[in-house]
Amino acid sequence: MTQQPPNRRALFWICVLALFTAALSNAVRAGAANAIKLAALDPIDAQHSGEMIGTVLGSSFLGFALSLLVISPLLDRIGAKRAIMVAAACYTLGPVLVLLAAGAGSSVYVLLNLAMVVWGFGWGATEASINPVTATIYADDKTGKLNNLHAWWPAGVVTGGLLSLLFFKSLDLPWQALVGLCAVPGVVLGIWASRHSFPRTESAVQGVTFGEMMAEPFKRPGFWVFFAIMFLTASTELAPGAWVDVALTQTLNAPGIIVLIYVSAIMFVMRHFAGALDRRFSDMGLLLMCTVPATAGLYLLSTASSALPALIAATLWAFGVCFMWPTMLAAVSRRYPRSGPWGIGLIGFAGALAIYFVLPELGRIYDDAKLAKAGGMAAFEALPADSPALHAALAYAAEKSFKTVAIIPVVLFFIFGAVRLTERKRKG
Template identity: 45%
Template sequence: MTNATPAYDRARLFWLSVLALFTAAASLALRGAIASSLKAEWIDPVAPLQAGQLIAGALGAAFLGFAITLLVTSALLDQIGMRRMLLGSGSCFVAGTLAIVLAGTVTSGSGIYAVVWGGMLLSGIGWGLAEASINPLTAQLYPQDATHRLNVLHAWFPGGIIIGGLTGFFLSEILPWQGIMALVIAPALAVIAIAATTRFPPPLNATTGVSFGAMLSEVFRRPSFFIWFAAMFLTAASELAPGQWIDVALTNRVGMRGILLLVYVNALMFVFRHFAGRLANRISNPGLLWLSSLLAMAGLFMLSRAQSPAAAIAASTVWGLGVCVMWPTMIASVAERYPRGGGWAMGLLGSAGALSSYIVLPYLGTMYDEAKIEFAGGPEAFARLTGAARLAVEDAAASLSFVRLAVLPAVLLAVFGLIVLRERGKTRAQLAGEAG
């Protein structure tokens, strides 16, 4: 007699996935929360004119590690194994966090920046290992309900940002920024402990019968996949880059800590992602993504104009509702449309999202530095500015950065609009064929 009960605990595996994603999100939030303090203590004294570019480059290093890791390891998921990848994820978060917080004790001057950059990169590798394993694991655990379950899983990404952001805010008067950043180590160690003691399902190719070659063929022989790949580049840039930049760019201008706006936006995400899968079933994934792009575009433009806490909250609400379902709905769309692509198709899409943030964040920093110097009347004039005059110039530069970001979801409106029209046309043709 065959026992049909799985030899693994589906709920335990799902919550391990939640914890791994929570760790990545908390690390992301705390990196954003301490960015201003890190910049003031270690970068401004060494390179004041390039400080924006350098801190954005350091923050972007995490996305570079995320992108490369996700691209490579998602293709080798069955060979490496989900357990090893989650163990590696936790280990990288521990090592990367230690590098960031201890940089000032192991080196000095410009060498500190190199160690911080390396710590950010290691943290991004940990994030990539987590993402490469938990998305296909969730799709494997819940094959009939992938969109809903992936949205519920990814609700804990904003959940981690909420807890990490509030922790960074409330402990800023008690702990140095290094102590706040070090808090990431606790959930990372929990991921290691749970992954080491949990039974995992068999590799995907053992259960689906899809070979590695067939998985690659699913992607490369269907050019439509690369439309989704390009769209992921823009959706992630619309969500993740502003999220990392918001504390640096808005804190002075609107009269409240930007990290609190990020926490508020992610609270919206946490709630809404629990219902997004059901909404997508009503209006389709591309339809939901079109609506999201419209709200994201409007929200980013509103952020560029916000001058008060109330205006910033209103703008953040519109932007947050726009971007909150983009990442998981994009992953679910690819999982449904390219099922034989397996974990690699999902990983390839995620790597596009991470790579976009790596490219866009330094661009934001460079644009911000160039704008503040231009508005001040030149490098020497900016160097002479102090107090309110300097803040006014930096605020104008920050406003410009959000205006230019709003172009990205505007492009997505056209992309998803065309996908919606194409899929509706195919549906009508199929119905007409069946009627005939």
Template identity: 45%
Template sequence: MTDMQIDRRRLYHIGNLSIFMIGLGFAVRANIAPDLQADIYNHIDLANSAAMVGEALGATFTGFALTLLFGSALVDLVGMKRMLLLSALGYVAGALGLLAATMMPVGPSVEMVVLASLLLTGLGWGAVEAASNPMVATLYPEEKTHRLNILHAWWPAGIVVGGLMGVAISAMGLSWKINMFILLIPALVLAWMVAGAAFPVTERVSSGVSYGEMFGELLRRPLFWVFWACMFLTAAAELAPGQWVNITLSNIVGMQGILLLVYVSALMFVMRHFAGPIVKRISSTGLMFASCLAAGIGLYLLSLADSPLLAFGAATVWGIGVCYMWPTMLAIVSEHFPKGGAVAMGLMGFAGGLSIQFVLPKMGAIFDSAKAEAAGGANKLASLSPEAMAEVVRFASVESFQSVAVVPLLLLPVFGAIWLWQRRSGSTQAHAGNA
């Protein structure tokens, strides 16, 4: 296949739509999390329902991590086209599965259907990341950080659209199940666009780098595994609070938490278009240092906010902090380890997805424990008045958010040391491959 057959603009639009789709899915899951808890998990186990919701939402990240782990190694073999078609199929099947679950009687069977459906959407999410990230790195090798940040600007764009549609559905008194139909539309459009497009081979293949050289690049370079470990914490700081926001912040500030997520996502959509100029001034690693500092402060302030105004102020700080985290971590690895190819980027996404799989249930467990503590024992929850239960849930919400505020702050010494070393050694983005 020649370069003349590759429509770079069309492929970039496909990449943007695929990221928009997974952002939309993220918002839909945040929208329906309280409904899943109220309609299903409270009836199964009231005392542990938040942890059960966290486990269900975490299944999405398990599917995401697994697809990235194996899909990134296979994308060179199966091709970007098949991988993106798989992603569309995962979202269609997952949405239909969730709809089916809402029509079943509450019990272990419906719980398994919900888990399987969320797992399928996670597999679709992972397939998007496994294909779209190396595709953009291949199409724009000279401006990876800038282009990957613009690509991932469509993630918050999807959250904005999905979040506002969820709010509208709720405001009009319509069934929350309509949220699942929202997932189907971009998935079907993506499948149609992908089916008629020609795709390039990955940067690794076009450069003639063998599988052995690719894995050797990663195994011989300890710095890659430092960044890989960092991805666990940066993802936890960004994605876990976002997925949990509608359950917790709604109780803290007395408003729909999804509106805060929509606001932060709109902020991220705009800011990610300016990543290139920022990186030119302070480098990708310097940007990560500043991001972690702002994210930690923002998360702690979110847990203390007791009014919509303070919540929006704290959310602004958190949003500025997490804005560049995911795409910049991918760009850092692609710049420093170009021979690592799709596998290097996939392993980073795998770390992020695996992190959330552990963090969300942990946040749910902290929520449940604090809820029981405030009530004077788990056995007293069912007998609480609505007013008392509201106060108990509010206390638990604060505790669960404060638990993750320290996560990004743990990375400050790591990124600070690497940033300082790069500045002293004169390392630049152009020579990052020598790091």
């Protein structure tokens, strides 16, 4: 058994802060998305502003994916401590670059995307380091501890969502003030992480060489099944989370970020029960069960036009997606331990890549639907601001985008079922 470092508790909470900061940033980006779209993108291209803000939001996931791909295989060489310090630097620099980009005139779209890539790179550096560290220091309870760690993702989302409401609704502050605030936890993270030493990963302790670690996923075809699955699970959880404010603000006539706050609060609580559920149903059994409420929740979110239906839909969606990301990481670490941080990083890369492609697609569906409902581009541009007809067009667009995503967990139901049956037959 791997010898645990004496500062295991401190390391876990550093990992928590790193993930909390990533989630806080993600929620702020989602909460400020509509304001950024109105202030920076509508003036330069109102016809495609939905797709543009979807691409801007997706660029943070591109940075996330690139960071995972670069840092994960090199984690034992550069060290988890340096990776977390890189994350802290990106969490500090990213918001600053967004603020600078917003005043760049006609270049705002390009510069916003570049700023989001840097910001998202910190998130990827976080995932590339904290998941292998947690799997190493808690090797006897990977599913439980990884879910405990990732419970702080929704906690960060709740905090970021509440800050969005406070800044925009109560204090009536500009979105720039909220984005700038995100740099503060990045500075704290860098200072705290610099004072501790981090262990080598589980695969390194077991004597797996760099070449063996890199080759492991390619020698095990089953690994790529999980890679494909993660592409879909991330699309079920994170894409709607990033899109919720742009879409549901129109259907509920209230900030859509409220739904994200509520969902995240449920996820924070539920992820603390993952270890017990894993021991009772297995990781594949747990994931299989999650697809049913996820499907129902996403479909009902697409049709919700008032608070109560939205609350019911959000509850179902929360119960459906709460275990998906961390349980997928634990499942891969358990089945392919010799792939080490590279294997975990590849799975995270699949999730990030999914969102990078899915968010712009949601934006395109949204734009096409709003124009179709209004009767064309000229008719849409002629609609008065805050008119019932404009609200109806945007609400219809939100409905179409969420119904599209609701198909994904249906596909996952059959995939998880097939994997579970195959593994049970293999065991005898």
